[in-house]
Amino acid sequence: MVELLRIELFKIWKRPRTYIAFAAITAIVLIFQFAFKADGISYMNLLLQNVQDSFELNKIKAINGYFMCYIILNTLLIQVPILVALIAGDAISGEANMGTLRLMLTKPVSRTEIILVKFLASFIFTLLLLLWMAVTALYLSLLIFGVDDMLIFRVKGDESQIMQITKDDIMWRYYAAFGYAAIALTVIAALSLFFSVFAENSIGPIVAAVCIVIVCTVISNIDVPVIEQHVKPYLFTSYLVGWKGFFYIGTDPSNIPIKGSIENWASIRNSLLILLAHIVILVGASAWFFNRKDILS
């Protein structure tokens, strides 16, 4: 199994398309950083236009490395599923398309092992992608914009909130958020792998996985009670942005932020469990169908 995983990672490493994802992330992050370095104040003015009269804020200090990373993650973690689907959606269907699947299956390796190795390779790719995001969006932003307390802008119910997290209470939240994002993106990898089992070219499973993510995300954003109560809890996309929960700091009864706390840990834990259940079901279903599939490619 370890040898098979090594082989799988070697194949991913050697494919030029692997680097498209890393190049895309680098380009987006650099564009963000350039834009905020050049004209971040305008963005802050827009963001704070309703509350400018309420309190004084040093906008220059507010645009720091931590804030930049939060803004970038907010945008990127919606696009990254597509990059993950590019690799995981190709896992089985790409082999079928190349004709290498039948050669693989004439070797003394079980089909379940192949599915598990393909899944693990996609998971490792997802981790590396997130690690690269951490390097570029977090560490590079800290280098360029410096370190300071972070402001979080949040809409909760009918009211807008601004929360301040002190600079010595942020880094662990990012590590936790990246960990959560890894699990959320692994659901996308498992979904793409599942579709990949049925196809003999890569386009179908990639498009199918991305379409499902888009449709479910749109539904997840419909703020109508009937959808909120009866549909949203069953859509995995409702839990994809749960990483933000690590930045919603807990407060005491007099509304004073408690350092090192999270507002709703139970919600994060439940979201994680639901995402993990999705992964287990999707990978299990992939193995079940793959074991029964006639290889005609």
Add this chain to the structure above:
Amino acid sequence: MPAIVEVQHLSKKFGTFTALDDISFSVNEGDVYGFLGQNGAGKSTTIRCMMSLIQPGSGSIRIFGLDLATSRKKILSQTGAIIERPDMYKYLSAFENLSIFARMSGIKPSREKLLQMLTFVGLRNRESDKVKTYSQGMKQRLGIAISLIHDPRLVIFDEPANGLDPQGISDIRHLILRLSREQGKTVILSSHLLSEIEMMANRMIIIDKGKKIVEGEVAKLLDPARSLVKLQTPETERAHSFITGKGIRISESINGEYLQFELNRNDIPALVGGLCQEGIPIRDIHAMHSLEHYFLSLTNPAAHG
């Protein structure tokens, strides 16, 4: 020689289409076993079943005395195969492809062993080139290297000559014969060309439309003495009773004018003499190699019907 492959009553349907219908055969250790049939006859489906790429609808497959359904890994660790085209990772070199598939076969060959195998198939100086730059013949040879790297007892080549030029076909033929003669491997070889099978195999099976037509030793099945005789006469009824009276089975009677039957080539003059003595006129008599005729009639019914 003991049978190392035993296929019993193998059937497979895709929807309503019957791809294999009650196929049974056995391959002995050391055989070069020919699998002959037209394109779409069911050769590849049978081979895919034997490599567990396809789940059989019914029947059993035993290889090395083990049941494929329960001992797949053990069987495949001693089997090498190229199924249809030899497709590999085009973005990797021949050396990398060979190394990957060797490790998937459960062995960790040294660099020397890999280069030795590439030398055996004639790719020694191109081992670092990406497979996308290879000709069909080179891919076929690399496919053979991949199927042999773990030193299997049984090797299965599905249409190995497909897409090759005459030189490529000759090279592959020599390679397969070397495997059998020098290394004593059991080889199963599928082809739609009778000449290919005739040149390489010692035993063979012919399948058509998913059914077994005949199985046996190539030398006997293609015995030049056995002929298919086509007799044209205006008196078919008398000729029919005369011929059947000699213990010969008429296989076909065509348009009330032709009779078709199998006969040893040496017995034809005596039969013609007997027909003449009985006053049965003969308009035409034509003798053909029976199995060859049969196979040609499958591949070109208009010309050989």
